[in-house]
Amino acid sequence: MKSAADRQLKNTRRLAEARRVVVKVGSSLLVNEQSGELDQIWLDALIDDVVMLHRRGQQPVLVSSGAIALGRRRLDLAPGRLQLKDSQAAAAVGQIHLARAYSTSLARFGLTGAQILLTIGDTERRTRYLNARDTMETLLALGAVPVINENDTVATAEIRYGDNDRLAARVAQLAGADCLVMLSDVDALYDADPRHTQDSRPIDEVTRITPELEQAAGSATTACGTGGMVTKLAAAKIATAAGCSMVIASGRVPHPITALEAGGRCTWFPARANSITVRKRWIAGHLEIRGAYSVDAGAARALADGKSLLPAGTVAIRGEFARGDAVAVIDHDGLEIARGLSAYASTDAQRLLGQRSGEIEKLLGYRGPDELIHRGDLVLTDDLGPADD
Ligand code: GLU
Numbered sequence: 590m591k592s593a594a595d596r597q598l599k600n601t602r603r604l605a606e607a608r609r610v611v612v613k614v615g616s617s618l619l620v621n622e623q624s625g626e627l628d629q630i631w632l633d634a635l636i637d638d639v640v641m642l643h644r645r646g647q648q649p650v651l652v653s654s655g656a657i658a659l660g661r662r663r664l665d666l667a668p669g670r671l672q673l674k675d676s677q678a679a680a681a682v683g684q685i686h687l688a689r690a691y692s693t694s695l696a697r698f699g700l701t702g703a704q705i706l707l708t709i710g711d712t713e714r715r716t717r718y719l720n721a722r723d724t725m726e727t728l729l730a731l732g733a734v735p736v737i738n739e740n741d742t743v744a745t746a747e748i749r750y751g752d753n754d755r756l757a758a759r760v761a762q763l764a765g766a767d768c769l770v771m772l773s774d775v776d777a778l779y780d781a782d783p784r785h786t787q788d789s790r791p792i793d794e795v796t797r798i799t800p801e802l803e804q805a806a807g808s809a810t811t812a813c814g815t816g817g818m819v820t821k822l823a824a825a826k827i828a829t830a831a832g833c834s835m836v837i838a839s840g841r842v843p844h845p846i847t848a849l850e851a852g853g854r855c856t857w858f859p860a861r862a863n864s865i866t867v868r869k870r871w872i873a874g875h876l877e878i879r880g881a882y883s884v885d886a887g888a889a890r891a892l893a894d895g896k897s898l899l900p901a902g903t904v905a906i907r908g909e910f911a912r913g914d915a916v917a918v919i920d921h922d923g924l925e926i927a928r929g930l931s932a933y934a935s936t937d938a939q940r941l942l943g944q945r946s947g948e949i950e951k952l953l954g955y956r957g958p959d960e961l962i963h964r965g966d967l968v969l970t971d972d973l974g975p976a977d978d
């Protein structure tokens with residue numbers, strides 16, 4: 590059995606060693622409940638921490654609530670629970686202020702903030718998932734810091750995430766993040782609701798989310814945000830299954846990520862599998878295969894070396910498929926050597942066969958990706974080891 594100190598050391602390393610870190614900020618941290626104004630001093634201190642991650646070579650992605658809380662006061666909406674149409678209106682007003690506050694704060698360090706507003710279909714449907722992911726990858730490659738919120742203005746009750754905890758977990762999955770930091774006004778998960786039970790104790794690590802734990806989490810919510818422990822546990826399930834570790838920590842301190850790394854109270858949910866393995870299994874096993882690319886010997890060798898599939902080495906296409914569909918890759922002996930998500934629909938891919946990537950714009954009339962299957966979306970048929978859980 591590991592000691593608490595060992596566990597803490599191991600867990601803190603999860604954050605320090607993560608390549609991509611999603612940081613989720615709750616409304617109640619950012620927006621003063623009484624005045625309805627944004628706390629720029631707190632935000633600046635948080636951004637100091639985010640810049641620290643960036644300077645260490647990590648790629649921070651922010652998921653921030655606060656649009657509705659910021660907008661409602663400006664529209665003089667009555668306190669209490671808002672009707673859907675009023676929260677949509679409030680979000681439209683507040684999101685402008687939220688985005689400006691982040692971009693101003695990041696600009697102090699010469700960093701560029703990039704707003705992404707997502708609805709549930711953007712992470713649940715494959716084509717839109719790929720589009721959202723490509724945008725995020727491009728922004729990160731260009732050194733920008735994505736600041737994400739739900740697109741509350743168009744999201745109706747049926748198509749909402751409804752809380753940014755689950756949204757943050759989906760973003761972590763979409764971004765292939767290794768660590769999700771949930772900053773909120775509670776500093777950890779407790780074995781009983783601390784508001785009602787005096788001797789409740791914080792839990793430093795959760796390796797399995799049991800029904801008892803869910804029960805103990807109750808349904809704590811604050812006046813400002815919509816999340817609580819229940820949504821945080823739901824988020825932990827999504828994130829850890831996607832290979833991303835999650836930590837709940839207090840945002841009620843000026844430099845919350847520094848405080849967390851210095852050993853501040855928190856609850857860790859270690860990833861249940863490696864994110865690359867999870868993704869590869871998902872590609873290899875859980876999708877309907879809609880078609881196939883036949884490739885020449887050079888392309889087959891390139892794939893075995895971990896490269897992407899380019900149009901140049903592709904000689905034929907079978908089946909009809911859309912961008913984002915799963916397809917097989919067949920070598921010149923007719924053997925399946927890989928599976929992946931096609932970056933092009935079959936009709937477009939047909940016109941690219943055997944061509945150089947530089948010709949794509951001329952052939953299709955738009956500048957699509959250079960590869961038919963990006964290496965991140967590709968898994969070699971004999972590359973999967975045994976399952977880890
Ligand atoms: N997306 C909402 C907003 O920005 C917040 C949802 C939540 O509180 O989790 O105001």
